[in-house]
Amino acid sequence: EIYPLACQGNLSVPEDIKSNLKCFYESYNNTFLKIGPLKVEELYLDPRVVKIHDAIYDSEINRIIELSKGKVERGKVVNYGDTIYVDTRLSKVYFLYPEIFGDHPFLYKIQTRIQDMTNLVIGREERYKGPLQINNYGLGGHYDLHCDATPRDEGLWRLASFMFYLTDVELGGATIFPSLNLTVFPEKGSAVFWYNAHANTLLDYRMYHSGCPVALGNKWVANQWI
Ligand SMILES: O=C(O)CCC(=O)C(=O)O
Numbered sequence: 398e399i400y401p402l403a404c405q406g407n408l409s410v411p412e413d414i415k416s417n418l419k420c421f422y423e424s425y426n427n428t429f430l431k432i433g434p435l436k437v438e439e440l441y442l443d444p445r446v447v448k449i450h451d452a453i454y455d456s457e458i459n460r461i462i463e464l465s466k467g468k469v470e471r472g473k474v475v476n477y478g479d480t481i482y483v484d485t486r487l488s489k490v491y492f493l494y495p496e497i498f499g500d501h502p503f504l505y506k507i508q509t510r511i512q513d514m515t516n517l518v519i520g521r522e523e524r525y526k527g528p529l530q531i532n533n534y535g536l537g538g539h540y541d542l543h544c545d546a547t548p549r550d551e552g553l554w555r556l557a558s559f560m561f562y563l564t565d566v567e568l569g570g571a572t573i574f575p576s577l578n579l580t581v582f583p584e585k586g587s588a589v590f591w592y593n594a595h596a597n598t599l600l601d602y603r604m605y606h607s608g609c610p611v612a613l614g615n616k617w618v619a620n621q622w623i
């Protein structure tokens with residue numbers, strides 16, 4: 398079982414890959430990023446997974462959690478067009494839909510920043526203009542192996558995933574990518590970003606991942622599917 402090993406951070410990315418990973422400042426050609434460049438840490442090269450440090454302000458985190466606290470409900474998963482409760486996902490979820498952004502304009506800023514940070518456009522088609530999904534895991538909360546896109550989407554929806562860590566977690570709660578031997582521990586204010594599909598839009602099965610059980614503490618993350 399690699400699950401417990403990976404969750405504890407006892408697996409690591411192969412040495413030949415690790416030795417080529419870099420940390421750098423990125424500003425693309427973006428005026429705002431020139432003023433405050435992204436702090437990028439490469440976690441894997443092919444497929445590319447990056448961590449962005451200081452991706453969201455504490456003040457924004459507080460507001461998101463405040464908005465979501467009383468609203469989160471047991472999360473479901475999509476199953477052939479239905480959404481159902483499953484044992485493999487134990488977390489509470491609240492969707493901050495674009496419809497409510499008008500009441501909370503700071504959310505526009507966050508989505509715009511995600512676009513700047515990824516160089517991608519959220520909602521290439523209107524029906525894919527997704528919400529910010531807020532996830533809260535209590536003790537034992539977890540989300541087992543899954544891919545954010547499904548074969549039916551084939552990379553048209555959820556081409557990429559951008560996830561903010563809104564809290565540190567005292568113990569457990571890592572995000573693991575078992576095919577890559579990659580474990581990412583939550584770090585408040587940071588974000589991870591990866592593509593769920595190849596350039597030809599077929600799903601990239603290497604991107605299966607899990608949210609490990611929280612052993613101590615309380616975990617909040619915010620996902621934006623792109
Ligand atoms: O909580 C995590 O670390 C992963 C969450 C996740 O994969 C998801 O919400 O799709």
Ligand SMILES: [Fe+2]
Binds near residue numbers: 543544545606
């Ligand atoms: Fe996921």
